[in-house]
Amino acid sequence: MRDFKPVANDIHVSINSDQDIVAARQKGRTLAASLGFSSGDATLIAAAISELARNIVTYAKSGEIQLKELNGSTRQGIQVVARDNGPGIPDIPQALRDGFSTSGSLGLGLPGVKRLMDEFEIVSADTSGTIVTAKKWKP
């Protein structure tokens, strides 16, 4: 089990159950609103967080969602990182195709999350779980 060390100003939400999914997306919405995202964008961000947290509960059982403000030189945004120590995603391109699922459910929801956010990256390995990083910039 890796150690997730909290960093100042970041919001960390431990994801272990369906209740944590709700907590993570509510914290994401609150942070997005406080950064000045529109209500519509805050909804998209909350929906993306919900799917990422759901993947953690379904596939890895536990992990965490980290939420962070992004301050670029010309723009502001929000970063969502979903981390787990689960089995990892063996075929990432396949997981990013619409309709693909290994659990017989609706799929990982990753193509949808990618559409909701502006930037999207997955790092996954058999031994070290999965890290999904997604960013959304304020228009």
Added chain:
Amino acid sequence: MEVPLLKQGDFLIATIQAALTDADLLHLRKALVQQVVRFRSRGVIVDVTSLDVMDSFASRTLREVAQMIRLRGAETVIVGIQPDVAFAMVQLGLKLEDVTTALDLEEGLAHLSRKSTNGA
């Protein structure tokens, strides 16, 4: 968070009032199917006006509710999906196929009443 179910004539109305966990959604599904039988309801309305996020689990569960209720010979109408929520659902690729939706509670009740009087 339990969702209150209100019996109004031939119809059953479930008004979601706060964010629901997966367990809450499954509880709602079970309660609706049971109460439809108990009250011999002809139609069910699920009011999601106050839901600020509809993710894959929520939309799949609502679709299942509609299918189960249909097997009982009644119809389900989902009402009050907010514009932002609808936008996010489409982006996520979530569908409420074969589920009737309506703008709000009033429209939903009007739809069910029409179906009842037509004897459909």
